[in-house]
Amino acid sequence: MAVIASPKAAPPPRTRRGGGALGARHRSRRSTERAVVNALLLLIALCFLAPLLWLFLASVNGTAGLRITAPDPMTLDNFRAVLTTDITYLPMLNGLVLCGGATALCVTASVLAAYPLSRYESRFKRPFLLTILFATGLPITAVMVPVYGMFVQVDLIDTMYGTILFLGTSSLPFAIWLTKNFMDGVPLVLEEAAWTDGASGMQTLRRVVLPLMWPGVTVVTIFTFIMMWGNFFVPFFLLLSPDQQPASVSIFTFFGSRGTVQYGQLAAFSMLYSMPVILLYVVMSRLIGGGSALGGALKG
Amino acid sequence: MGDLTVTTAVPGKGAGRRRTDARPPRPAGPLSPAARARRSLLRGLPVLPSVVLLLLFLAGPIAYCVYYAFTDMRLTGASGARFVGFDNFTKAFGDPDFFNAVWLTLVFTVVSSIIGQNTLGLGLAALLQKASRGVRSVASTLVLAAWVIPEVVAAYLLYVFFRKEGELNSILSFLHLPQQNWLYTLPILAVSVANVWRGTAFSMLVYSAALKEIPQEITEAAEVDGAGRWHRLWHITLPMIRRSIGTNLMLNTLQTLSVFGLIFVMTRGGPGNKSQTLPLYMYEQAFQNSLIGYGTAVALMLLVVGALFSVLYLRLLRTEV
Numbered sequence: 134m135a136v137i138a139s140p141k142a143a144p145p146p147r148t149r150r151g152g153g154a155l156g157a158r159h160r161s162r163r164s165t166e167r168a169v170v171n172a173l174l175l176l177i178a179l180c181f182l183a184p185l186l187w188l189f190l191a192s193v194n195g196t197a198g199l200r201i202t203a204p205d206p207m208t209l210d211n212f213r214a215v216l217t218t219d220i221t222y223l224p225m226l227n228g229l230v231l232c233g234g235a236t237a238l239c240v241t242a243s244v245l246a247a248y249p250l251s252r253y254e255s256r257f258k259r260p261f262l263l264t265i266l267f268a269t270g271l272p273i274t275a276v277m278v279p280v281y282g283m284f285v286q287v288d289l290i291d292t293m294y295g296t297i298l299f300l301g302t303s304s305l306p307f308a309i310w311l312t313k314n315f316m317d318g319v320p321l322v323l324e325e326a327a328w329t330d331g332a333s334g335m336q337t338l339r340r341v342v343l344p345l346m347w348p349g350v351t352v353v354t355i356f357t358f359i360m361m362w363g364n365f366f367v368p369f370f371l372l373l374s375p376d377q378q379p380a381s382v383s384i385f386t387f388f389g390s391r392g393t394v395q396y397g398q399l400a401a402f403s404m405l406y407s408m409p410v411i412l413l414y415v416v417m418s419r420l421i422g423g424g425s426a427l428g429g430a431l432k433g
Numbered sequence: 434m435g436d437l438t439v440t441t442a443v444p445g446k447g448a449g450r451r452r453t454d455a456r457p458p459r460p461a462g463p464l465s466p467a468a469r470a471r472r473s474l475l476r477g478l479p480v481l482p483s484v485v486l487l488l489l490f491l492a493g494p495i496a497y498c499v500y501y502a503f504t505d506m507r508l509t510g511a512s513g514a515r516f517v518g519f520d521n522f523t524k525a526f527g528d529p530d531f532f533n534a535v536w537l538t539l540v541f542t543v544v545s546s547i548i549g550q551n552t553l554g555l556g557l558a559a560l561l562q563k564a565s566r567g568v569r570s571v572a573s574t575l576v577l578a579a580w581v582i583p584e585v586v587a588a589y590l591l592y593v594f595f596r597k598e599g600e601l602n603s604i605l606s607f608l609h610l611p612q613q614n615w616l617y618t619l620p621i622l623a624v625s626v627a628n629v630w631r632g633t634a635f636s637m638l639v640y641s642a643a644l645k646e647i648p649q650e651i652t653e654a655a656e657v658d659g660a661g662r663w664h665r666l667w668h669i670t671l672p673m674i675r676r677s678i679g680t681n682l683m684l685n686t687l688q689t690l691s692v693f694g695l696i697f698v699m700t701r702g703g704p705g706n707k708s709q710t711l712p713l714y715m716y717e718q719a720f721q722n723s724l725i726g727y728g729t730a731v732a733l734m735l736l737v738v739g740a741l742f743s744v745l746y747l748r749l750l751r752t753e754v
Contacts, residue, residue: 171568174560177553178572181579181630183600184590199599242486245479253476261480263747268491270683270743272691274712275735276491278719278728279498282506302490305483334476363583365694384585385698396593403586414581 192404197397211401220383221405228379231297231368232361238301240354243308248338250309251316252324262313268306277370284371291373300367304357311356315349316342348420355417359410380406498736501729508723521730531731533706534714538690541625541710546689549629551682554636558644559670561637573637580634588698591627592616595699620700620708627695632688636681643677644670676749683746690739711735 183201191197192211194204215221250258280299281290289295319342327337343350365381372378375386384406387399464472502521506514525531557576561569579587594600597614605612615623647670655665671678693712696702702709702717709717711731719728 167563167565170560170563171565174557174564174568174572177557177560178568178575181572181575183604184587184594184630185575185578187593187600188586188590199593199596200603201600238486242483246483248479249476250480255473255477257477266747267740267743268487270687270739270746271491271495272687272712272735272739274691274693275715275732275739276494276498278715278725278732279501280490280494281719282501282725282729283494283497298486299490302486305486305491309483335479338479359581363585365583365585365698369694381583381585384589399589403582403589407582407586410581410583411578414577 188400188403191397191400194397197400211397215398215402224378224380224383227377228362230293231379232358234297235301235361236354236358238297239304239308239357242305243312244350246309247312247316250313265306265309269310273303274366277366281370290371293377296368296371300361304360308353308357311353315346319345352417352421355413359413362410498729498733501726502733504726506726508725521727524727525730530706534709534711537621537708538710540621542686542689545625545628546685547682550632550636550685553629553633555640557637558640561641562644576634576637579630584694585698587631588695591630592699595623616700617704624696624699624708627699628689628692636685639677639681643674647673679749683742683749687739687742
């Protein structure tokens with residue numbers, strides 16, 4: 134940084150590869166700056182790494198405690214201990230049914246809804262979209278107590294399909310919004326051709342629009358699934374019997390009911406439970422070329 | 434299953450007039466008003482499933498929320514729900530625990546969302562732009578990993594990190610800094626930091642996208658004119674991404690207002706009620722104390738605050754819809 138002693142003396146050359154003394158000074162300033170930036174970033178990255186590192190090391194540690202230590206002995210026993218029907222397979226299957234069902238419901242409904250919203254003008258369109266956007270902001274946690282009360286009254290409490298319906302609906306506003314944005318990106322020209330040939334709106338949606346926007350639909354699907362897979366409070370409030378609970382709730386029983394906490398097993402289970410969404414995220418970021426495209430889509 | 438009569442209002446939703454710049458699916462011609470109405474209805478039909486779902490499972494519970502908030506409904510003996518007017522609200526405003534929850538929610542939101550996630554996210558986005566490729570991918574992968582892993586896993590990891598025998602204290606002792614039993618002495622700070630750890634990726638993504646849209650010529654021109662680093666940040670970068678800042682702050686705040694699982698797993702609102710934010714207070718009143726009516730009144734207040742923020746958010750975006 135000391136190199137920037139006289140910043141006004143020499144305007145930096147327009148091109149990065151400017152020759153001569155000026156270019157050299159400029160280059161060295163740049164490289165100092167880059168070194169500082171890199172160091173800062175690595176420091177922040179280290180803070181983010183520490184808890185994750187514990188997870189990795191504890192999961193293969195036979196005597197895992199709360200500190201980050203080298204596994205002693207290095208073992209897969211933790212995984213072996215948790216890979217049973219009760220601890221892993223059933224909760225994962227429940228999670229798959231719950232989140233898979235809710236995602237299917239949510240994505241189907243939002244693709245259908247997005248088509249007229251993207252393609253036709255109507256005086257209902259603007260109020261509807263505003264309501265949808267408004268709903269994306271509502272704190273769903275606040276609705277959980279009345280949802281619980283309502284589910285008790287209409288006898289949907291502790292049912293998988295009831296929970297699927299609620300979970301799917303709670304993600305719907307955002308999914309509609311995202312799908313509509315992706316659909317707006319599909320040009321009208323091809324559809325007009327299909328229309329002239331006498332295809333109906335729904336045929337056009339299935340044969341023309343969806344094939345053109347499958348990366349968009351996949352992103353919405355994966356994003357919705359990831360959010361649901363990690364959702365704790367919806368199944369926590371609405372699914373009461375242990376044999377129906379997904380991994381997000383069953384992980385809770387590692388504390389309490391099993392006496393002293395087996396940190397190694399907790400870590401192993403956390404790894405297994407996180408793996409699907411990490412893989413899905415990688416697929417999704419490949420599809421949209423890095424995370425920042427999603428950032429652009431998210432900001433509306 | 435719920436009140437189906439509400440759906441009668443639906444068919445008009447999303448019904449369409451012909452878009453002027455697009456050719457209609459059928460040969461254009463003079464249509465009678467009845468035919469036009471039928472076509473509009475047909476076009477709006479695909480919106481129906483979403484509207485039904487949203488009315489039943491989102492608008493329905495919100496209506497229930499308003500209704501329960503004015504009753505003394507309890508978990509036990511559902512028949513005993515009586516209309517009690519504003520009693521629940523008067524009770525809340527006379528309860529020091531409620532104010533404690535409001536205060537902690539405020540602290541949690543300001544510290545973890547407005548200061549923490551927002552500033553760190555912007556800083557990360559700015560640094561990532563200038564970093565070497567390898568460092569960039571390592572740093573952004575780690576930040577994103579914290580965001581992608583499920584909420585409960587994140588909560589456990591941070592719980593372990595902040596425990597008395599945990600990693601934070603071992604780092605502090607290595608640096609010869611004073612140690613604490615964080616989850617007991619400063620639980621609200623611990624859960625706030627946990628929320629920053631978990632949620633910063635979102636701000637980072639939003640700001641990375643925003644910074645990418647600033648034309649390079651503008652920054653370079655300012656550099657040529659001798660504008661220093663802070664000057665450029667204050668007078669060029671920040672004004673140019675102010676819309677993203679607004680959106681991001683709003684979304685972060687809404688997100689943070691409804692955080693439940695993270696705090697519940699880490700501290701359960703304790704010790705005592707030292708980290709009991711509004712969602713946890715609501716949970717405790719409704720389920721542990723069986724006061725559904727009172728818990729719902731608290732939920733309604735939370736919902737109203739969320740709705741106000743949501744309206745603000747809409748105003749920020751109003752040019753886009």
